[in-house]
Amino acid sequence: MTDDNRVVERSGWAPVRHFAERSVLGLIVVVLFGLAFGVLLVLVRFHWSPLADLDRSVADGLNRWASGSDGVVGVLKQISSFGGRGFMIPLVAVLTVMLLARRRPRPAIYLVVTGAGALLLDPSLKALVGRLRPVVEVPVATAPGNSFPSGHALGSMVVYGMIVLVFLAAVRRPWRPVLIGVAALLVAAIGFTRIALGVHFLSDVLAGWLLGLAWISVTAYAFRIWRREAGHSTPPITAGLEPESGPDLRIAPAEGAVLPHPWAKGAEILVGWVFVFGLLYVVGYSVTRWTPGFDVSFVEWLQGFRTPSLDDLSHFWSKAGDTHTILAVSLIFCSLALAFWRQWRPVLFLALTMIGELTLFLCAAAATGRPRPPVEQLDGQMPTSSFPSGHIAATMCLWTAIAIIAMARIRRPWRWIFPALAVLMPLGVALSRMYRGMHHPTDMMGAALLTAAWITVLWFTIRPNAHAETASEAAVEAAQVARPLEPAR
Structure with a gap:
């Protein structure tokens, strides 16, 4: 020099x-x-x-x-x-x-x-x-x-x-x-x-x-x-x-192990999945062989309300439960959850909820083989059987899991919007699917059974809100640690 x-x-x-x-x-x-x-x-x-x-x-x-x-x-x-x-x-x-x-x-x-x-x-x-x-x-x-x-x-x-x-x-x-x-x-x-x-x-x-x-x-x-x-x-x-x-x-800089004893937890989840599938199979087999009288009559009753406007509205609500919408909402929520709460555990809970829902629906539908209602079906021939409803089950699982995660981490009054969505979204999808002649009321009940049983299994194994009270504190602490790294202005 x-x-x-x-x-x-x-x-x-x-x-x-x-x-x-x-x-x-x-x-x-x-x-x-x-x-x-x-x-x-x-x-x-x-x-x-x-x-x-x-x-x-x-x-x-x-x-x-x-x-x-x-x-x-x-x-x-x-x-x-x-x-x-x-x-x-x-x-x-x-x-x-x-x-x-x-x-x-x-x-x-x-x-x-x-x-x-x-x-x-x-x-x-x-x-x-x-x-x-x-x-x-x-x-x-x-x-x-x-x-x-x-x-x-x-x-x-x-x-x-x-x-x-x-x-x-x-x-x-x-x-x-x-x-x-x-x-x-x-x-x-x-x-x-x-x-x-x-x-x-x-x-x-x-x-x-x-x-x-x-x-x-x-x-x-x-x-x-x-x-x-x-x-x-x-x-x-x-x-x-x-x-x-x-x-x-960084996604979760202060988070430790997401799950203690992951192999044991994996075994518990697998056993729970088998139990839920067995429960769905028993119920699905029963309603397929002995269809309740109200199952067909309720769907036929809904046919009397069909109009072009309601057809379009039901199509919109059905889309709220299809694979693309469910996947998009899941990805967006998981990204925002990581951004705000800096924890992988709620993301893991939601991901396992939706993976389990999909596999349980496909296996139960294939095992029961229930035919669609004997009415005009606005969506045409579907590749899966009627029980349980995949659209309704996916919507129920998604919004219920989101409500469980959000209610434990948000303290403001507007947090009640998440339980409201967990009720309104599946209800709208369920009515639209039956209106369009794609499902019986007991198919909706099967979706509700799948949701309740599977989320219960994950609740006791994943414990999605085990550290919810520290999520905001960790975010604030990480932000305070990062501030001294900034050069003085």
Whole structure:
């Protein structure tokens, strides 16, 4: 080190010099990504022949490969869905709420602003360029709008890139390359599926990636300037956007063992499952062989109220109990539970509740083989038998488990909304399923029996509220521990 450098170090200019170096490097990266996207945009806009030939060759080759198997197409569509707005917008919303719950507003604002920018960039550029989507020999998928750039490629690069930047601070240093690698692999896989499904050219996907990289680089640079102006240090980007937020972003930093003696608990749960299945089989066998008189007459009575409006309403309520809705509510609640209460035990309770419900329903339905009511069935032929009702059982189990978890951890008066939902949601689903001619009243009773018995088993084995009184205290303590790590403003 020269004498001049030593003077700079002693005078306190080293942080300024490091910040300037990182700023220049960041600007260079942004300019390079922007230039690369601009060049690609010009080549596509003016129909450069070599690029057009390459796009057509890749699109045709992947279409021939994908169209040969329905299984391959199904897998491609599933992977592609992780880059769609229907998945990424709820994901960003849940993570934003989690950051706000952990008292980290700056990263939450970063997620919202960066994600909103991507939502605006995609349709604007598509309208500007006006490129038509590929026309392949065997179409296996369709997509609305224009082709350039790929919205899935742009959105996945922005969303998963900014998630990595925000949550990198919560990951231990040896595992950070793994997180980055997984995100990069997912983004690459989503881009590949868009070409293989025949809805984008190779240049569309490359343009989406380049534009996404440029945008998250710009917003990350602006975030670091914001931190600098607020009096915070600006460490290397490899430490995350806000390194001091690491303790707050870890899922359950103060929680010990989730379950003591897990093998013994697993055996207890298995025995309980067998007992509940036996109970359901006995009841299901009985009502299948000796159907009560009110079972059919009540369903027939409901048929007299059918109108187009009530048909639509019953369809809506039925959707509240289908697999997609139940899974979405479960994932959202588990994410928020981890954010607010920093405990795995309630998440484990809810997960085992829903796994047990699904397996008990499928096994009991297969064992009893009860036919559907002898009336017009608005949902058509179903693959499972009538007893017990899977829609009703899933709704009962989900909202009852949520009510059990929330009532023990929320002290405010509005907590009573959860028991109300545990009654109203299953009641609405039950009436809709019987109105649509899909179930008998005793099928609903079987769902209630499944819910009561299975949640009782899990209540005594998992003890979901064993440490509920310490959840808020642990969250406050973890937040207080994290505060001294923040540099003074």
